[in-house]
Amino acid sequence: MQHTEKITGNQLGILLFSFIASTIVLTIPGLMAMFAKQDAWISVIPSTTTGLLSIWVMTKLANRYPGLTIIAYSQKILGKWLGTCLGLYYIYFWFMSISIMTIQHTFFIKTLLLPRSPSIIGSLTLLILCGLAVYMGIEVIGRCSEFLTPLKLVFLIPLLILTIGAADHEQLKPVLADGFLPVLQGAILPAGAFMNQLFILGWLLPYLNQPQKAFKISLYALICIFVFIFIIVLSTILVLGSLTGQLNYSYLSVMQYIGIEGSFERLEAIAVMVWVIGSFVKVSVSLFILSISISQIFGIRNYRDLVAPITLLCLIGSVWVFKNGAELQTYLTLIYPSGGFVTQSLIPLLLLLIDTIKRKAMPSAH
Template sequence: MRRMRTEEEKITGSQLGLLLFTFIVSTIILTIPGLMEMFAKQDAWLSVFPSITTGLLSIWVMTALAKRYPGMTIMQYSEKIIGKWLGKCLGFYYVYFWFMSISVMAKQHTFFIHTLLLPKSPSIVGSLTVLVLSGIAVYLGIEVIGRSTEFLTPMKMVLLLPLFFLTLRDLDPGQLKPVLAEGILPVLQGAIVPAGAFMNQMFILGWLLPYLNFPKKARKVSLLALLGISIFIFIVVLFTIMVLGPLTGKLNYSYLSVMQYIGVEGSFERLEAIAVSIWVLGSFEKIAVSLFILCLSISQLFGIRNYRDIISPVTLLAIIGSVWVFKNSSDLLAYLTFIYPSAGLITQSLIPLSLLLIDAIKRKAGRSLR
């Protein structure tokens, strides 16, 4: 089979938008209501609004950098902005970041499958299967990943939308009261987790924009994806609190509990099977994109001509990392709640923003010296 050259791979604007959308929504909808309710209590639905600002900032920064350095990933233009050696150091950090991210994603997938579906299977089974499938998808290229997302995302929405309508009969608006009982600070604290998710979503633009067939559509597509994600998360958090109330923050997969609760006896039962389907498909898409970014980053860092040449060893290392990264679900929950948001803020917002500022200063200084 003829290998497709990297520069020939292209994705459309709709595929990019769906990649951004599914990168967040597919897995986070089951966990984010509980994480937000831990801080904001019944006001967690309000936390969605301040969290959007990080997504807007990331979109502006990443699209501005891509416009200044067309056809380049953040790995490539970092060296042009801050110099070869500092750029290489930043590249090593991004490789480490994406390796850890894939390990965490695979471990999170493993815990979910082990808890809900295969409690007696070895924990490595979940990470092994999803990473091998993702490796195959990465070998086929980002264009194939984009096309699969174009097919899988609408299918997941078809499964989810009827659940929203089934939830309507069990909603209790009284669970949202009192509004802002403890002031605005808990709302801002509850916004930290979705803010990290929005940053992560838009951060991948640093690697995907060079593959967009019409780069001028990047900002519009990204904003539409952010709007869709914001509306979706708002509905999920709002419905979960209105159904479960104070129990939301005590459950690891709170929206899964909503699905189990709304089952109609004799008609619609075992609705958690839908949650499992959405989670598995979402984990595959998310890990495939992340693995593509990791392999692309390593190839650009070390000057490897084709990122496909390193997919097998990188996938193997990711499997090992998924086994090693966390011992139990409590460690994973602590990481997602306290460590990831702050690390994400530095990695996905402050560093790209610093690159943009440094580049702007260098260009302005260069013009003044002419």
Template sequence: MQTTEKITGTQLGLLLFTFIVSTIILTIPGWMVMFAKQNAWISLVPSTTTGLLTLWALTTLANRYPGLSIVQYSSKIIGKWLGKCLGFYFIYFWFTSISVMTIQHTFFIKTLLLPKSPAIVGSLTLMILCGLAVFMGIEVIGRCNEFITPLILVSLIPILILAIGEADPVQLKPFLGEGILPVLQGAVIPAGAFMNQVFILGWLLPYLNQPKKARKVSLIAFLGISIIVFIIVLLSIMILGPLTGKLTYSVLSVMQYIGIEGSLERLEAIAVAMWVLGNFVKVSVTLFILCLSISQLFNIRNYRDIVAPIALLSIIGSVFVFKNGAELQAFLAFVYPISGFITQSLIPLSLLLIDTIKRKAVHSLH
């Protein structure tokens, strides 16, 4: 653990915010409408519950084991060998995640900007920048993001205001026309996204300079993310209607529509800028967590020693993980929400339950 590195509560909250909002707002509305149709905005209500549960579990565990990451205190809760196995699983999970994030970034850039560029170019340029950021440390990533998050908000808020003028509330009818089941199905994907957002707390909380503010800061960031995602899903449905569920990047289509109808043109360039800046932060944080997990599991003194080889392996993984964009979309829509729920919600809650039972058992013996 690099105890000399510290981030403030504001930096932690902004990291949580950027980790989700920068990329998820472009893809989530389409997936939600695919299942819940015009009632997709209601799906955000049950989906936020899983994120709140994960947040509560991780902040509680961090208070019980101050200065330790989830990889470290897992061994104290479930034993050395089971803890090691769980640590290996976390490494596999984050390696898969960073490979998916990198190839998702590459497909996005190829689709909009550089269709003839090889996939390796996008992965390589992104990973070099992220590797340098991770080598400098989580404190530097937090400081960079203090500049990036306001840029994203300044770009996003005017677009949302312009979109209100094109919105048609009639697109939201009928209310619960097919019952509650489609709404619950539409909640699965954003639930995975919210859990992913708070799951990084398991590694970032030990670096917080004021641990007592962890839960307050995380809740504020979570509330901000929920509000923005809610507004974006609502506007996407009211502007695009049923077409939202058929589009990979529905918010991008909303921006293009506003640009055509209004006096401003090529607003999708703003979406690309938001994606690139946010994805830089997202991949940097994930690479940091991956390197930190490996160093803690194998007792490597400094995680910086393995940043370069792990970044190289992540590039290789991103090239071979999916053959095309269709496979990626199928994974994100159907596979990732299930694995995310197990990894990011059930495991922290199970660790908290086991730890609570053990503490009560010890207390009753005394």
């Protein structure tokens, strides 16, 4: 299957970085510190293993089925009926993911910026913008990310430098006071829920203009994600210490603390900018994936015909998926890590294993 839309290697790398690192920058230190406490910065290191696994599995499958998405080659590996069932499951997964991402964005904006605005307004504005980007195509989403992500880093890097003055290395002690088990528990969250989101390669690699560079580009993106999250988590613990695990948006609190210490005003505006840019890229890519998944399962020639109704359905989904921020926090902490691991790592790994067994059993068929 040939795709007329193409993205460059740089655009793919930036999309992967922005998709995973953009929104979790404000929340991940607190979520990890709930388990690992002051050792949360160590937890970032083992959390990258599932990211490596996802890259290896998705690029391996893409090389065996060039030009096909995971929806298309699942039917070749599992057969039409089982492959279609898996495709329908992924459609459900992405619909729920977009609904959750949208309401998470809305809760954040309501908490920090517009507490009296109806939730549906925040969700509607984000989804309309993302729907327009998806309708224009993956090339436009890639170009937007290529422009917006460096802009976001221009504002974040000076903030990270400012945290040096407020850092206290005593906050890291005692190191491994409770052993290595809490560190592994802290690693489960980013590993199960975030690092393995690199499985979006299963939908994006067919649009890469240089498929032979897919593994190298993805690996560079993973390294950048690891370094970025490591610095964010470490700096948050150095500033907030034991408070990190008690805050939903811990790095936002770091920004506010820096503002007070350095007499800067309204630094949370940078947090809003980072969050909105990250949400735009993440929801746009997810909406694109959902649209092409439905078009391939049901044989619809042009996925753009589906963008408007899917966007509306996701708006409805965002309204009923969670009633409040506490339910969202419980989901992100306790439910999504295991569900994300199964959906994003285990299922693709099983596809590769089944395909390998079939190739060895029937070498002439390939």
